[in-house]
Amino acid sequence: MTKTVKLYPSEKEIPIEEGQTVLTALEKAGLVLPNNCRAGACGECKIKVRSGEFDQGLVLDMALSPSEREEGYGLMCMAKLQSDVLEIEFSDEDGGVKLFPPKENMRFVLVEKSMSTHNIVKLRLRPLGREPMRFWPGQYISINDTDGNRPKRHYSIGNIPNSDNEIILYITKVEEGKTSGWVHEELKVGESVVVDGPYGTFIGDPTADTPVLCLASGSGLAPITSLASAALLRGGFRKPATILFSARTENDLFETGLFKYLQSKFRNFKFRYTLTGDSEAEGLKGRIPAILPKLYPDLSNYSVYIAGNPDFVKDCQEKVKELGGKDELIHVEGFFNQ
Ligand code: FES
Numbered sequence: 001m002t003k004t005v006k007l008y009p010s011e012k013e014i015p016i017e018e019g020q021t022v023l024t025a026l027e028k029a030g031l032v033l034p035n036n037c038r039a040g041a042c043g044e045c046k047i048k049v050r051s052g053e054f055d056q057g058l059v060l061d062m063a064l065s066p067s068e069r070e071e072g073y074g075l076m077c078m079a080k081l082q083s084d085v086l087e088i089e090f091s092d093e094d095g096g097v098k099l100f101p102p103k104e105n106m107r108f109v110l111v112e113k114s115m116s117t118h119n120i121v122k123l124r125l126r127p128l129g130r131e132p133m134r135f136w137p138g139q140y141i142s143i144n145d146t147d148g149n150r151p152k153r154h155y156s157i158g159n160i161p162n163s164d165n166e167i168i169l170y171i172t173k174v175e176e177g178k179t180s181g182w183v184h185e186e187l188k189v190g191e192s193v194v195v196d197g198p199y200g201t202f203i204g205d206p207t208a209d210t211p212v213l214c215l216a217s218g219s220g221l222a223p224i225t226s227l228a229s230a231a232l233l234r235g236g237f238r239k240p241a242t243i244l245f246s247a248r249t250e251n252d253l254f255e256t257g258l259f260k261y262l263q264s265k266f267r268n269f270k271f272r273y274t275l276t277g278d279s280e281a282e283g284l285k286g287r288i289p290a291i292l293p294k295l296y297p298d299l300s301n302y303s304v305y306i307a308g309n310p311d312f313v314k315d316c317q318e319k320v321k322e323l324g325g326k327d328e329l330i331h332v333e334g335f336f337n338q
Contacts, residue, residue: 002279003081008050008088020166022054022076022086027235032105032205033076033090033335034161040064041077042163044134052086062156100134107146108137108167113189116170116254120219121184122158122204123169125193132165137230138333141167141197143189143305148269151198153179156307157335158222158255159175160230167195170219170254179198202333203227208303210329212241213296215288215316220308221245223333227305232266242270245293246288248277269279288312289319300324307333 004013016025018079023045026033035045040059049072056064057078064075076088077148112124127133133141137160142152159168174180187193202223212231216224224243231237247253259271274291276283284291296302304325306316320330 001084003055003084003121004086005081005089006085008087009089016081016086019080022079022081022088026076026090031090032236034134034235035077037163038077040075040180042161043075043132044161045075045077046073047076048089049074049079050087050089053082055082068167070209080159096292098141099136099201099225100198102197102199103131103133104196104242106133107192108195109192110187110189113164113187116205117252119173120170120254121173122184123171123187124166125195126164126166127195127215129193133167134202135167135198138162138202138204138227139198139200140202140333141169141195141199143169143183143193143195145182146192146194148194149181150182152194155201156200156202156219156223156226158225160226160233162285168222170222172219192222200333202305202307202331204303204331208329209239210237210301210303211239212237212305213299214241214243214305215246215308215320216243216289216306217246217308217312220306220312221255221332223307224305227259229258229262229268232262232269237266240268240270241266244288244309245271245273247273247275249275249279250281266311274329287315291314292316292319296323298324302327303329303331305333 003016005016005025006013010117014025014029023033023035033045043061043063056074059078091119107128108125110123111126114122140154140156142154144150144152155169155171157172171180171183173184214228215226218303228243236237262269276287299320304320306313317332
């Protein structure tokens, strides 16, 4: 008899081979479970098991505590079936991915701060709490000061989950913005901030078997960076995948080193940019909606991800649809309208 993993609440069943881990079986079925070490050390792949027997293998207590084991949680990167069926809480009602419940008032410490461009600051934040905040690449959080004097503002997480549970944010300075002004001018390395999250469903489908086009402007590059690097590093985005970034000048580009790395590692991946300001530089010029028809005359088969300011997102979305983009394959990040 073939063994199966049954997902709740969708009740979808997927086959699992003898000796295969649940994580591998999920991935073979095209389903995405966050994971990092794949060795029972980070806790990223933890989910609740409803019933069935499994061999958990050798995992670290810091990744799965004894009380979590008692409550029925398991690390799927190491879990192998002993019973014929294992029932796990994984998908939502539609059989899609399960989002992590957001938490409030988590303290993070600013461990690094640097300017990415003249008006975008990069923050690296590390959590103080014992329970790490788990997130899907592409999601966002809200941040404010520990005294509560600044309004909570949403920012996308710009990195993929790592073993220190850090998050990286890219924050644009907004004129008269109380929170962005505080972050840019007052917040110092070593100080604490309050984080709520994660939020959002801009997670798309990294397993989609289509070419991928990501369009971004300004700090909209943050969720695109997180989402695209996670997909590539975890074996998704197998067809040609391109990030097209809109910048005023070359001084508005950031994280170019990371994109060069991804380009060298994955032959199907390209990072391109177009300059919208006056420039003598070689390369693409003009706003993305204007240059898209020439670059991508037919987007009917593409998964498209768009993130940036609301006007940018709206204009790109309209153009992508004109070029044949299908609603179900277009993913947009619209939270910037705060
Ligand atoms: S992926 Fe790290 S514990 Fe499973």
